[in-house]
Amino acid sequence: xxxxxxxxxxxxxxxxxxxxxxxxxxxxxxxxxxxxxxxxxxxxxxxxxxxxxxxxxxxxxxxxxxxxxxxxxxxxxxxxxxxxxxxxxxxxxxxxxxxxxxxxxxxxxxxxxxxxxxxxxxxxxxxxxxxxxxxxxxxxxxxxxxxxxxxxxxxxxxxxxxxxxxxxxxxxxxxxxxxxxxxxxxxxxxxxxxxxxxxxxxxxxxxxxxxxxxxxxxxxxxxxxxxxxxxxxxxxxxxxxxxxxxxxxxxxxxxxxxxxxxxxxxxxxxxxxxxxxxxxxxxxxxxxxxxxxxxxxxxxxxxxxxxxxxxxxxxxxxxxxxxxxxxxx
Amino acid sequence: xxxxxxxxxxxxxxxxxxxxxxxxxxxxxxxxxxxxxxxxxxxxxxxxxxxxxxxxxxxxxxxxxxxxxxxxxxxxxxxxxxxxxxxxxxxxxxxxxxxxxxxxxxxxxxxxxxxxxxxxxxxxxxxxxxxxxxxxxxxxxxxxxxxxxxxxxxxxxxxxx
Numbered sequence: 001x002x003x004x005x006x007x008x009x010x011x012x013x014x015x016x017x018x019x020x021x022x023x024x025x026x027x028x029x030x031x032x033x034x035x036x037x038x039x040x041x042x043x044x045x046x047x048x049x050x051x052x053x054x055x056x057x058x059x060x061x062x063x064x065x066x067x068x069x070x071x072x073x074x075x076x077x078x079x080x081x082x083x084x085x086x087x088x089x090x091x092x093x094x095x096x097x098x099x100x101x102x103x104x105x106x107x108x109x110x111x112x113x114x115x116x117x118x119x120x121x122x123x124x125x126x127x128x129x130x131x132x133x134x135x136x137x138x139x140x141x142x143x144x145x146x147x148x149x150x151x152x153x154x155x156x157x158x159x160x161x162x163x164x165x166x167x168x169x170x171x172x173x174x175x176x177x178x179x180x181x182x183x184x185x186x187x188x189x190x191x192x193x194x195x196x197x198x199x200x201x202x203x204x205x206x207x208x209x210x211x212x213x214x215x216x217x218x219x220x221x222x223x224x225x226x227x228x229x230x231x232x233x234x235x236x237x238x239x240x241x242x243x244x245x246x247x248x249x250x251x252x253x254x255x256x257x258x259x260x261x262x263x264x265x266x267x268x269x270x271x272x273x274x275x276x277x278x279x280x281x282x283x284x285x286x287x288x289x290x291x292x293x294x295x296x297x298x299x300x301x302x303x304x305x306x307x308x309x310x311x312x313x314x315x316x317x318x319x320x321x322x323x324x325x326x327x328x329x
Numbered sequence: 330x331x332x333x334x335x336x337x338x339x340x341x342x343x344x345x346x347x348x349x350x351x352x353x354x355x356x357x358x359x360x361x362x363x364x365x366x367x368x369x370x371x372x373x374x375x376x377x378x379x380x381x382x383x384x385x386x387x388x389x390x391x392x393x394x395x396x397x398x399x400x401x402x403x404x405x406x407x408x409x410x411x412x413x414x415x416x417x418x419x420x421x422x423x424x425x426x427x428x429x430x431x432x433x434x435x436x437x438x439x440x441x442x443x444x445x446x447x448x449x450x451x452x453x454x455x456x457x458x459x460x461x462x463x464x465x466x467x468x469x470x471x472x473x474x475x476x477x478x479x480x481x482x483x484x485x486x487x488x489x490x
Contacts, residue, residue, distance in 0.1 A: 005332035006354035006400055018330045031396045034357070035377055046332055047354065049401050100466025101451075102444065103378055105390045106397065235465035 001037045008049045012056075012180060012214070018048050020182045020210035026050050028072055029107040031099070032115045039123060041116065041133070056214060057108075059083065065220045068178075071110025071213040075166070076101065078109050088218055089327055090225035090244050094169035097229045100236045110213035113167050113177065113193060116204055117160035117266070118238050120145065131157045131201040147305040148240055151313065152265040158197035159303055161263045162204075163238045167194065169227055171268035172244035172260040175218050181211040190216075191260070194267035204266075222246045226323035228316050229262075239263040241313045243320035249329065254281050257321065259293075261313050271296035271317060283325045286318070293317045336400045342366060343412025349399075358402055359383045359394035362409060370410035370439045374468075381467035384440035385409050391447035393466075410439035413446060422446045425484035426477075433471035441467045445481045454485035 009015040019026060025044035027033055028051055036042035050056075056072040059081045067087065069078055078084055079095035099107060121128045121140035129138035141149055141159050149159045170177075170190035177188040194205050207213075225246040231237040242262035248255040257278040259271040277292035293314050300310050338349045342362070349365060359376070362368045362385070374382030376395045383394040386408040413420045422445045425431070432438040444467045448454065453463035460481050461474070469477065 001355045003334065004354060005334045006336065006398070007330045007332040008401075008403070009330060014330050027398065027401065029396075030398060030401070031378055031393075034396050034398070037355075038377070047398075048330065049398075051401060100381065100393075101448070101453075101463050102381060102384055102391050102393045102466045103396070106392050235462050 002040075002043045002045075004037075004045050004047050006047045006049065009053055012053060012212075015048060015050055015053065016180050016182050016210055016212055018046070018210075019212060021046065022209060024048060024210065026212060028111040029074070031103050031107045032111065035123075036116070039125060040127075041123075050212070056110075062217065067218040069109055069216045069218070071215055072108045075099070075104035075107045075109060075112060078166075079104070087221035087223055088169075088173065088225065090172060090222065090227045090246060090324070091166065091169040091218070093227040094165040094229075094242075094244065097227060097242075098165040109166060109216055112164055113170075113213065114205065114207075115162075115164055118163045119149065119160040122160060131197075132160065132204075135202045141303075143304065145305070146303040148263070148309075149303055149306055150265050151300045151302055151306060151309050152261075152269050153196040153198075153267070154265070154301070154303070155197045155201070157201040158266065160197075160266060162194050162266050162268065163263060164268075165227070165229065165239065165242060165262060168242055168260050168262035168268040169225075169244045170216065170218075171270060172225070172246045172258045173218055173222055174258065175216055177213055178215040178217060179207065179211050180214050181208060185214070186211075187217075191268060191270050196266050223329050224249060224324050224327050226320055226327055228320040228323060230312060230316055241309055241316045243313070243316040244268075245317070245320035245324040247321065247324045249283070249325065252283050254278050254283060254321075254325075259296075259317055259321070261317065264309065264313055273298075274317070278321070283322070289318055289321055290314070338400055338403055340402050340404065341406045342368070343408055352400055354398060354400045356399045357395055358385070358387075358397040358399045358407070361399035362394060362407070368409050368411050372436055372439055374436070374440075379468075380437070380440075381444060382437050382440040384443040384467060386443060386447060389447075389450075391444050408443075410443055413442065420446060422449070422480070422484045425480040429476050429480040429483060431473055431476045431480035432469075433473050437467060437469045437471075441469065441477055445477075445484065448481065449485045454481065454487060457482065460485075 023045040056070040175190040229242040246258040261269040273295035372382035374380035
């Protein structure tokens, strides 16, 4: 680790003032930042410990319906909160499928969204060509080991995927990410928070230097929702493909569906075309569901080693829909 | 905000108060425990939050000590494997690991025991599947998993399935 100075923040105001200085980094749960420091992925000279900021670790019902989750709420506390479990099972399930119990006691819901790709070339201890590590150095995975890389939205500059499980649930829920910044805060739709590599392959998300996530807002309850994660071992592993489904039903008929896939692109991938066609479909009509899902795969592009992920993603989406439909409303 | 490159850290470890001066903020809680407090029961496995060998309790919650900057623990309370027993009386989880032969080489054992003790407090022992899921943050390369599950089940006071 390169040397840095450290300070503990006492107020949000001083946090965003201090964070605006170049080479400053916020420390919340630390479960990503410490590894970036060890690998040289980030080399901040100033660390601002925000973990004890007051009032950012609460889960509260919003007056007009919905829920606000403080950005510093630990993952286990979000997933096991009574309102989240009852009204947003897709989020609870996504979180409990992420990382390990110990890491979820440290990691925060805001920090989770800031994690970087698990691409082995990006995380290599000896630096390899990677445009996210050094812009212009190339992409080792494009013609290298890419069996678990992107099938949507990739470019020749970067074929990596975003690994967050909660982000996939939040994208399907149409959650809003609330930020604070010295020049004013923003409300960012969860599905637009992460960046595809087509503009700035070195960037992961839309946040500016010193911009801090303060809360995640969830819209109206989504009790008929579910998360499905497919991986090489049953627990404590990143996804090959994951799927979040949020349904509104009239009896056995889908009134509205929202679908997002994880680990298929550098952002949670909404299946908008499929969603459109799913409205009006019968939940028991697998052929109709599959045909609808198929609509969103016209733009899928496999790499040399990951064509299997296309089939896997379609099946995961289908199973997530069926699982969501079985949830009590 | 006052940034420093050396810090004074006060924390309580296994019931004992410590005041540590001249602390480099890069030092992790794991390295502090092992190198400065000489509590080497907490093991350094991967040092990337992947293996769970460094599991300790921080304010009664289980965490990976390798993923925490020691300086951020000001005023907090840490329990390590050295502080789990009550004098000479082993913690029920420690005794259960002996009774059920829950280890081979023993390197992951302190982390397994700390994780299991917390898991029982959390109440995630409803079934063997639940125990496996909530113990998944602790890897055992000897693969003593069946015996570890038996030990946790037994320490939780549950009959075998």
